[in-house]
Amino acid sequence: MTEHLVEKRVVIASDPDTLARAVAERFIHRVRKRVDAGAIAHVSLTGGSMGGRVLAAARDLAGDVTWSKVHFWWSDERVLPAGSADRNETQARHALLDHIDIPADNIHAMAASDGGLQLQEAADSYAAELGRFASEDSAWPRFDVTFLGVGPDGHIASLFPDRPEIQIVDRAVVPVTDSPKPPAIRLTMTRPVINSSQRVWMVMAGPDKAPALGLALAGASYTSVPAAGAKGRGRTVFFVDQAAAAQVPPELIDRDY
Incomplete structure (x- = not known):
């Protein structure tokens, strides 16, 4: 797999609410610009508290977007019954998707535990769905934005440190059993799919995220700090609040982006 040598940017907001609003504004601007140009926008969502806050903030800005030209995906999912409050899909629906005029076929949810598929079948099914929207240069969609949360341990999606899933490059979606x-x-999607996105936006808030952010910026091994291996083709941005930015060197802060 070809790595993309893209400079990582750090954009800081004062607090989680201000951060969510700022990311939501950029997101809506990006999607609107693409669909207004007549193109289809593919967006990969994430879970977590900040993922939900960003989508809830986007809801207030979403009125004039042509959502029929937008497709939503998920970089990972908790395999629980449909409608479970702990599913990333459920969070996204409550925060944004149930409040916009978007065709049901444009929402590409991963399988639920009560959907009738075994775990490997569910992974293969989602990989096949990605393949239906393959782009010219890859076997999956051309994602305009991939949102990622980052855990205190540096994990992204359901790619955790020092585990086999982070090493897989020959499959698009894999099951995680433990x-x-x-x-x-x-x-979870694998690194090749995540890194095929034009923009990877990692959204982090809170002092417990500061060590992981510091390691990711310092060039830690992606096997030990998966966030260090997340790279968009055009942009790789850490959107963080002041508390998460405690260990960021001043020269890495982008005050203009």
Whole structure:
């Protein structure tokens, strides 16, 4: 797999609410610009508290977007019953998707535990769905934005430190059967899919994220700090609040982006 040598930017907001609003404004601007140009926008969502805050903030800005030209995906999912409050899909629906005029076929959710598929079948099914929207240069969609949360341990999606899933490059989606963070059973995109995105936006808030951010910026091994291996083709941006930025060297802070 070809690595993309893209400079990592750090954009800092004062607090989580200000951060969520700032990211939401950039997100809506990016999507609107693409669809207004007549193109389809593919967006990969994430879970977590900041993922939900960003989408909730985007809801207030979403009125004039042509959502029929936008497709939503998830970089990972907790394999739980449909509608479970702990599913990333459920969070996204409550925060944004249930409040916009978007065709149901444009929402590409990963399988639920009560959907009738075995775990490997669910991974293969999502990989096949990605393949239906393959772009000219890859076997999956051309993602305009991939949102990622980052755990205190540096994990992204359901790619956890020093585990086999972070090393897989020959499959698009893989099952996780013993996640170190509950729930144990998950599905996750692999690094090649995440890194095919034009823009990778990692959103982090809180002092417990500061060590992981520092390691990711310092060039730690992606096997030990998966966030260090997340790289967009055009942009790789850490959107963080002041508390998470405690260990960021001043020269890495982008005050203009």
